[in-house]
Amino acid sequence: MLNSTVFNQIVPNFLARPATEVAPLLLGCVLVRQLPNGQIIRGVIVETEAYAAGDPAFHAYKSRTDRNGVVFGAPGISYIYLIYGIYHCFNVVTDLDGVPSAVLIRALQLENVPEGENLHKFAAGPGKLCRAMQIDRSLNACPLQPGSALWLEHRSEEFINKLATGEIGFVQTTRIGLSKGVELPWRWYIKNCPAVSKW
Numbered sequence: 001m002l003n004s005t006v007f008n009q010i011v012p013n014f015l016a017r018p019a020t021e022v023a024p025l026l027l028g029c030v031l032v033r034q035l036p037n038g039q040i041i042r043g044v045i046v047e048t049e050a051y052a053a054g055d056p057a058f059h060a061y062k063s064r065t066d067r068n069g070v071v072f073g074a075p076g077i078s079y080i081y082l083i084y085g086i087y088h089c090f091n092v093v094t095d096l097d098g099v100p101s102a103v104l105i106r107a108l109q110l111e112n113v114p115e116g117e118n119l120h121k122f123a124a125g126p127g128k129l130c131r132a133m134q135i136d137r138s139l140n141a142c143p144l145q146p147g148s149a150l151w152l153e154h155r156s157e158e159f160i161n162k163l164a165t166g167e168i169g170f171v172q173t174t175r176i177g178l179s180k181g182v183e184l185p186w187r188w189y190i191k192n193c194p195a196v197s198k199w
Contacts, residue, residue, distance in 0.1 A: 009145065010152035012076030015094045019050035019101040022094045024188045026103060027170055028155040028163065031090075033133040034148070041133055043108030043123055044159075047189040047196045049175045051091075052101045057181035060100035070141045071100045078150055080130070080140040087127030090135050092144065092152070105129060106176075106187075109195035120194035128197075 010029060015022055026045050033041040051058040051071075059068040059081070070079045071093055079091040079102050095101035108123040110132060123132040130136065135150070144151045155163075162168040169191040174182060176197070189196045 008153040010076075010154055012074060015075035015092060016096055017094065019052045019094045019103050020186060022092070023048040023050040023103045023186065024170060024172070026092065026105070026152070027188055027190055028159040028168070030153040030156075031105060031108060031133070032146075032151050032153060033135065034150075035134060041110070041112075043110040043129070043133065044195075045105055045107075046109050046193045047105075047107035048187070049104040049106055050102075050186040051104065052095070052186075053099060055181050055184065055186075057175065057178045057184075058100065058102075064100075068100070071102045072098060073141070075101075076144050078135075078139055078142040078144060080135060080137055082137065083127070088130035088136050089126040090130055090133070107189070107195055107197045108132070109193065124195050125197040 026048050029045050031043050031045055035041070053060070055061060060071050064072055067081070070077060073093055074097040075094050077093045079093050081089055083089055089104060091102040091104050093102050104126060106126050108129050110119065110123050113119050113122040123129040139149055142148055142150050159168065170188055171191050172185050172188050174185055175187045
């Protein structure tokens with residue numbers, strides 16, 4: 001199983017390009033969370049948003065700070081922050097070391113959810129996603145690699161085949177809940193997927 005995980009793992013080199021390139025490529029990939037007790041939670045990424053240098057909506061727009069320093073680092077680490085003081089948001093740091101760039105993972109289609117919960121809506125939104133995956137600020141700057149608390153895996157062969165035949169399609173549009181950079185079409189999601197967040 002470990003060999004299979006390593007084979008499917010998304011490595012930093014894959015992420016070493018602008019967030020606007022990485023964001024659509026992450027659709028259909030899998031976010032994996034390993035809890036301290038060894039339990040594994042997996043979810044297919046169904047919605048993403050890109051944030052990059054020069055983007056007025058990005059935390060790194062004005063300058064580097066203690067809070068946003070992670071997004072200036074090497075690709076393949078997590079950037080996690082709080083919104084409204086209660087909701088965590090999980091981002092994948094992309095591009096080259098020193099270039100601020102990140103992809104916000106907005107929604108997942110989970111394999112399993114607690115009994116009584118809606119399978120499609122349990123991780124439909126950044127805050128719901130982090131709650132479902134038990135992600136908080138303690139995992140900020142976490143290396144995204146097997147053996148760590150978080151890692152990414154490539155699209156399954158089934159997903160790739162459905163994408164090639166047109167059974168699965170992507171939508172590109174503007175981002176959600178912003179007051180700046182609202183015109184940038186830097187949000188992507190899987191078309192007709194019930195696990196995409198509402199807007």
